[in-house]
Amino acid sequence: xxxxxxxxxxxxxxxxxxxxxxxxxxxxxxxxxxxxxxxxxxxxxxxxxxxxxxxxxxxxxxxxxxxxxxxxxxxxxxxxxxxxxxxxxxxxxxxxxxxxxxxxxxxxxxxxxxxxxxxxxxxxxxxxxxxxxxxxxxxxxxxxxxxxxxxxxxxxxxxxxxxxxxxxxxxxxxxxxxxxxxxxxxxxx
Amino acid sequence: xxxxxxxxxxxxxxxxxxxxxxxxxxxxxxxxxxxxxxxxxxxxxxxxxxxxxxxxxxxxxxxxxxxxxxxxxxxxxxxxxxxxxxxxxxxxxxxxxxxxxxxxxxxxxxxxxxxxxxxxxxxxxxxxxxxxxxxxxxxxxxxxxxxxxxxxxxxxxxxxxxx
Numbered sequence: 001x002x003x004x005x006x007x008x009x010x011x012x013x014x015x016x017x018x019x020x021x022x023x024x025x026x027x028x029x030x031x032x033x034x035x036x037x038x039x040x041x042x043x044x045x046x047x048x049x050x051x052x053x054x055x056x057x058x059x060x061x062x063x064x065x066x067x068x069x070x071x072x073x074x075x076x077x078x079x080x081x082x083x084x085x086x087x088x089x090x091x092x093x094x095x096x097x098x099x100x101x102x103x104x105x106x107x108x109x110x111x112x113x114x115x116x117x118x119x120x121x122x123x124x125x126x127x128x129x130x131x132x133x134x135x136x137x138x139x140x141x142x143x144x145x146x147x148x149x150x151x152x153x154x155x156x157x158x159x160x161x162x163x164x165x166x167x168x169x170x171x172x173x174x175x176x177x178x179x180x181x182x183x184x185x186x187x188x189x
Numbered sequence: 190x191x192x193x194x195x196x197x198x199x200x201x202x203x204x205x206x207x208x209x210x211x212x213x214x215x216x217x218x219x220x221x222x223x224x225x226x227x228x229x230x231x232x233x234x235x236x237x238x239x240x241x242x243x244x245x246x247x248x249x250x251x252x253x254x255x256x257x258x259x260x261x262x263x264x265x266x267x268x269x270x271x272x273x274x275x276x277x278x279x280x281x282x283x284x285x286x287x288x289x290x291x292x293x294x295x296x297x298x299x300x301x302x303x304x305x306x307x308x309x310x311x312x313x314x315x316x317x318x319x320x321x322x323x324x325x326x327x328x329x330x331x332x333x334x335x336x337x338x339x340x341x342x343x344x345x346x347x348x349x350x351x352x
Contacts (some may be wrong), residue, residue, distance in 0.1 A: 007312055013290045014313040027202055028195060030220070031227040038228070094232045097250050100326035104253045106262070111267055126223040174261070181260035188302050 006016040042090075048160060049083040052129075061121045071132045078125035085118055109182055112175040119172035126165050133157065201247050204314050208236050208248070210295045211310040212255040226254045232336070245324050248314070250305050252324070259303065301339055307342070308335040327328040 019027070056076045063069040089111060096107035136153050144150060198205075206223055213219035229250050237246055298309055310323045318336075322329045 002301050008337070010294060010343070011313045011315055013208060014294055015203075015315070017207075017288055017291050019206055023206075024199055024202050027223065027227060028198055029222050031198075031231060033277070034228050035231065039262060094229060095236075097229045098233050098237070098246055099253070100249070101252065101256075102326060104256070105238070108257060116196055178260050179255075185256060185303055188304065 019047075042087075045083065045086070049079060052079045052157070052160060055153065056129075056131070058153060059133055062136055062139065064135075068132070068135070071128065075125065075128045075132050078121075078128060082118070082122050082125050085114075085121070087119065089114060105182060105186060109179065110169075112178045112182070115171055115175035119168040119175070122168040122171075123165060126161050126168075129161055194234055196229065197230065197234070197243065201244065204244075205247065205251050207295075208251045208255065208310055210291075211298050211306060214296070214299055214327045218258075219227075220315065222255060222258045225258065226251045229254050241323070242315075242320075245320065248311060248316070249324055252290065255307075256303070260346055272315075293347070294343075297343055300346060301342060305335050305339040305342070308332060312336055312339075 053076055056072055056079065060069060060072040060076075063072055092107075093111055096104055099107060137158075140150060140153060205226055207221075209219050209223040209226065213222050230247060233246075233250055237243075241249075243352050294313075298306055298313075301309060307325060308321060313325060316324065318332050321332045325332070
């Protein structure tokens with residue numbers, strides 16, 4: 001009896017094992033959890049953007065002159081723009097997932113470049129945010145002093161701005177690493 | 190949509206899991222990649238209009254997410270071409286262990302360059318040459334050349350023994 005050729009033998013060996021129904025159910029459960037986590041992250045991201053805009057709104061009520069008010073508006077627009085750009089990137093990352101390989105690589109490259117630019121935009125917004133809020137915080141410290149009453153207007157926004165800046169650093173590092181890796185993969189192909 | 194997704198996973202989950210083993214060399218990475226693939230399928234499913242076969246659609250997503258997975262992890266040094274893959278079988282006289290053979294084949298496949306690897310994985314899943322060509326957006330001739338190179342390399346890596 002003739003034996004099947006190399007590919008047929010390898011293919012048969014490759015496909016010999018199959019997940020059990022319990023393993024398949026586990027896959028579905030893990031995917032459902034991941035979907036819930038994605039939704040939660042979106043809500044948290046939206047909540048942080050709304051909180052940041054609320055802080056800017058509160059500070060704007062104490063703006064001393066037209067320049068401060070203008071700066072506050074620019075920061076508010078910047079926060080909203082950064083959130084929308086990030087949401088757009090999240091959406092764009094999945095639009096081309098079923099695209100042909102070359103198109104997919106180009107989509108990933110474009111997205112990585114945009115993420116690097118997004119990190120730069122975010123740092124500018126964070127710096128402007130600090131420039132706008134620091135005078136308001138100093139005024140608040142003179143009136144209210146250091147204490148828990150400053151938590152929602154000073155310490156929490158400061159922590160959010162710092163966390164945002166650090167997160168942007170990670171986004172930029174990952175995006176640059178992905179660009180390098182994609183170039184390497186393209187050359188290997 | 191939830192029902193359609195579950196049906197797809199039940200029908201193709203095994204193949205997607207095996208494809209993930211072609212890129213991940215440990216359980217944690219495998220599970221991460223497989224989950225990423227399944228989430229990507231879930232997100233892409235509403236836009237699937239049946240332009241390609243269901244399998245082509247799923248395998249292309251799996252391939253694309255695997256590329257992203259590779260681009261995000263550290264580069265692994267490939268094995269030397271002459272170094273045979275360690276044989277995990279207990280001995281020639283003992284019963285053939287399919288799981289061990291599959292792991293050994295997967296380890297060999299993972300040492301292939303990306304273009305050969307993705308071609309081989311689809312071949313191992315039973316895709317015909319024209320289907321692989323459509324899936325990878327290359328010519329059928331290119332697929333044949335890749336498969337011939339990959340076969341030589343695998344025979345070398347596996348010690349030219351039967352799996």
